[in-house]
Amino acid sequence: MTFTTASLCDSYSKTQNLQIAEPLFISFGTKTSYCGRVTTIKTFEDNALIANVLQEPGYQRVLVIDGGGSKRCALIDASIAVTAVDNGWEGIIINGCIRDAALIAKLPIGIRALQTHPLKTHKQDHSDRDQLISFAGVNFKKDSFLYADMDGIIVSDTMLS
Numbered sequence: 001m002t003f004t005t006a007s008l009c010d011s012y013s014k015t016q017n018l019q020i021a022e023p024l025f026i027s028f029g030t031k032t033s034y035c036g037r038v039t040t041i042k043t044f045e046d047n048a049l050i051a052n053v054l055q056e057p058g059y060q061r062v063l064v065i066d067g068g069g070s071k072r073c074a075l076i077d078a079s080i081a082v083t084a085v086d087n088g089w090e091g092i093i094i095n096g097c098i099r100d101a102a103l104i105a106k107l108p109i110g111i112r113a114l115q116t117h118p119l120k121t122h123k124q125d126h127s128d129r130d131q132l133i134s135f136a137g138v139n140f141k142k143d144s145f146l147y148a149d150m151d152g153i154i155v156s157d158t159m160l161s
Contacts, residue, residue, distance in 0.1 A: 003035065005151045008160050016160065021136040021153035025093070025112035028101060029081070033149040034091040034110040036062040040140050043127035044068045047075045047120075053129065054080060058089030062148075064140045066133035067096025073119040074099035076111065085109050091148060095135040110148060 012018055039061055041049055050065060063084070067075045076092065078100035084092060091110035097117040098104060104111060130142040138155050140146075145156045 003033070003147060003149070003160070005147055005149050005154050008147055008154060012156070012160055016156055016158065019138040019155040021138045021155070023152060024114060024136050025153070026115065027150070028098060028104045028111040028113060029091075029107050029109040030105070031091065031108055031110035034062065035145065035147040036060045036090040038062055038064050038140055038142060038144045038146050038155070039129070040064050040066070040131060040133050040142055041127055041129055042066045042131055042133050043075070044124075045070050045073050045122050046124040046127055047080065048123050048125055049127035049129060050075060051080050051083065054084040054089060055087060058084060058087045061089055062091045062093065062146045063089060064093045064133065064146065065095065066135050066140075067094055069114065069135065070096050071115055071117060073097065073121050074117045075121060076104075076113070077120065078103035081107055081109060081111065091146075093146070093148070093153065112148065112153065
């Protein structure tokens with residue numbers, strides 16, 4: 001699908017309930033434009049569920065992770081990002097940090113995160129999947145549609161053409 005978030009906003013902002021994320025994120029990976037159905041994870045400084053979910057087929061899916069905005073460790077590293085690529089995920093949005101940024105920068109996936117951090121996560125197994133999560137001024141819910149490009153991130157309850 002070819003789109004720009006600007007043109008989607010121009011076409012649908014008056015007729016659809018579009019949510020536009022606050023511009024908080026840094027872009028990583030070579031894919032600068034991506035879209036797909038949302039899968040959510042809520043976690044805090046724990047990436048065990050993230051690694052498991054990204055092992056599933058990700059065709060036309062985007063993983064949205066609410067890491068509580070923590071900047072004390074990284075939720076995604078190069079190994080997890082490669083798993084996402086290998087399983088066809090379109091992109092990942094992280095309210096938290098990544099590490100191995102130089103390696104991730106070369107991967108054919110779109111990843112947005114708040115920042116980088118060299119420390120890996122703590123394994124606590126206190127994560128939830130497919131619940132409503134909110135950050136950056138957007139309510140992300142399972143099976144909504146996320147569109148991201150260099151201009152920003154928008155979310156819609158319905159697919160936009």
